Amino acid sequence: MTHPLARLAFAGVLAVLGFLLPRLLGGSSLVYDTLVAIAIFSAMSYGLDVILSDLGEISLVHTAFFATGAYAAAILTVTYGFSAWTALAGAVLAALALALVLGVITLRTREFAFSLVTYAAAVVCMNVASNWDFLGGSDGIVGIPPLDLSIGGIELTAGRSAEFWPFAYLLLLLTLYVVHRFRRSRLGQAALMVHMNPRLATMCGLDGNRIRLQVFLLSAVISAAAGWLYAFQRAYVGTDLFDTYFLVLMLTGVILAGRRILLGPLLGTALLLSQKSFASLGAYGDKLVLGVVLVGVLCLCPKGLASLWPRRRAAAVTDAPANTNPANTNKARFPSPVWERGQG
Amino acid sequence: MNVAQQLVNGIVIGHAYALVAVGWTLLLGAARLVNFGHGQMYMIGAFVAWWVMAATGLPYWLAVVAAVLLGAALGAVMQRLFLRLTLSQDLVNLMIVTLGFGQALEGAAGLAFGPKPQTLASPFQEMSVHLGPVWFTVQDAILVGATILVFALLYLALHRSWLGAAVRMVAEDPRLTALGGFKVSRIYMGIFAFEGAAVAFAAALVAPRTPILTSMGFDQVVMTFVVVVLGGIGSVLGSYVAGLGIGLFTALFGALVSPAYTTAAVFALLIAAMVLRPGQLAASGSFAR
């Protein structure tokens, strides 16, 4: 599987199988609903994934990017009657604008300061959304039309979940491709370096703040695109989009399988949402399961379930840049505490 | 508008903010742990107090004691769960794990206590004191008094006692603390138990002011985050001052500008403070002062 063509073929087969998955699973509307939700929410999670895995920070504002995409789609189609394509452009622009403001604000904050500011930003966004009539206030916005992405003579519309699946799946594939390319791009490599060894990155002439900002913008666009599609699927947007449940879902999805594994967030999200669809314990029970899974994974195997599988572990290790000082592997992976930093 | 009354309201709310924040301040200062499950621990404290009164008919003050004991136990459970991450100072994973812990608590509380709003009935909530143009409830007075007491005791304990020195040592350098012959995990146990007990105590005193819901966790304590950060992370006196300041700010902003945007305004204040003075967030420097 080292040959690039072989890899490409393998990815192609996997992609086709993935597309046929709902039919292979029986094609009931529950299966379609679940798989559409998995596609959309894992696409959303990839936005957070690049922040968490590649920058090593926890952003708590990604629910707001997701909501921004959804709200932009709702307002542009319902209030102004624009097409779904325009709504997509609007969603991306709105998320970029929000991410730019937040990115500049949070540039100089790290670890929990970064998380707290992003959390504060999410609270402000939710507060604004539930009070501003333009955004529908606490009632939200209802009556979002069915998705219509027709170009010229080609009719591309979707109402029910079964019709929605190709669009959700395409969004997911696109997201996977973007994240894959990002990790191999100069920006992705630079981000990892800024995360693992900021001092060395600075000495190599990398502008850490600029790189962080760029990654932040990229991640916002990914989550917003997912939110855009979600608005059409649900035909309604409201302040429940800001619910912590989504945030915890994203985080659990990202860490469940393991960080910096391309399919990790997809598998994590799929596991969690499948439980919710096929083995639900009610709203409270599902919350409990989600929380227990998250705590369990981090306390028992903080590197994710994939680390229990020796072959994947080796792959995950070689994925990260070699760390020459074995004593520092632990420290380099995560920001070191203040009292250790002063000594270097 | 009665400005004096708004000031009184602000002082009461401010002390509530500070009391809710005190455990987290210590936890953040000493273990560098951002507890995003703090709100759910608050919710559990309020519901345990309510349940004790509703199910057993015990008086309010005993319900407060029960909530505090259960809160301390919850803190101890957290310590057992998070010890490995805390010792290795894996801050990113610690933050995520507390989010999951809060989510689990919320789910469990939903299953145990149901979706209906409840009222934690304190007899002191019904008694009010009128002083000239202003009034407040006896519960308010108890809240303010208890907050001042908790902060004073914590400050003294940290600075005048052997135990406090141990906590400050762990905050500065947990590994070096072991060379002083201390069992670091036991000191962490005390810190986590204090966090649990303090937030439960705060919940039992503050919750009678409003109906309680199992989903209230995050909303009820959003201000705590602002208090802890604006107070200077880990600073005990700073939290008190910040709590009071934000209480006054929300009371006056709500009365003079817009009650709906109060939370947004406070958080905008926080963001502004962070942008203007990022150095303030340099953790651990101001711990315990």
Add this chain to the structure above:
Amino acid sequence: MSARLEIADLRVAYGRAEAVAVDRLVVEPGTLSGIIGANGAGKSTLINAVANWSRAEPRVAGSVRLDGEELTGLSAEARVARGVQLVPEGRGVFLGLSVEENLTAVASAGSGRRAWSVADVYALFPRLRERRANLAGSLSGGERQMLAVGRALRMAPKLLLLDEPSIGLAPLLVSTLLSTIRDLVDDGLTVLLVEQNVHAAAEVTDVLHLIERGRLVAGGPVAVMRDDPRIVEAYLGANHG
């Protein structure tokens, strides 16, 4: 009578890299032994392993005995309780605590050993008494080392492990500090000292061990070791004699 410290087949590794492999090292009671070697030779790793203490997470295997009692498997704080006291390199005190708090906030010493009182420490280092109310963070490098040693004495060590106490100190301070330690040994303390400053170490120690790439390559009474060609060439050079 058994030796104060007896190390056998000690192996310390970080990840897959073995940092220290010591087959045997003995420290007799009431002596001052020095471990010398180049930067990165494994000096600190070795004495940290004796205390079972580290800022990284090494894997340690082998036997460490104190007065014949096996210490393997005991945590750092349990070893402190038995009298193994390490003063780590660089940061041995709490900068956010006052000088006096640094001396008082220690676990009480095990039974049957005489712990130094705070007054004893002040008598040994009068400078610390003058600065008792100051934060340790405001002390100079030399004062911090005094405080670190004083703090260690408060816990009544049977074996004091000193990791590079002279690092970053002016030459005069180095000799003052080391001669104070020599005096403590003459009064009965047992010390194992790690030093990069071979000249200074040779002045005060009874026994010297040379460590290279994690292994002890030479060891013996300081009078003999002074003339060992490996030490003369690599460390003492032209200055010697």
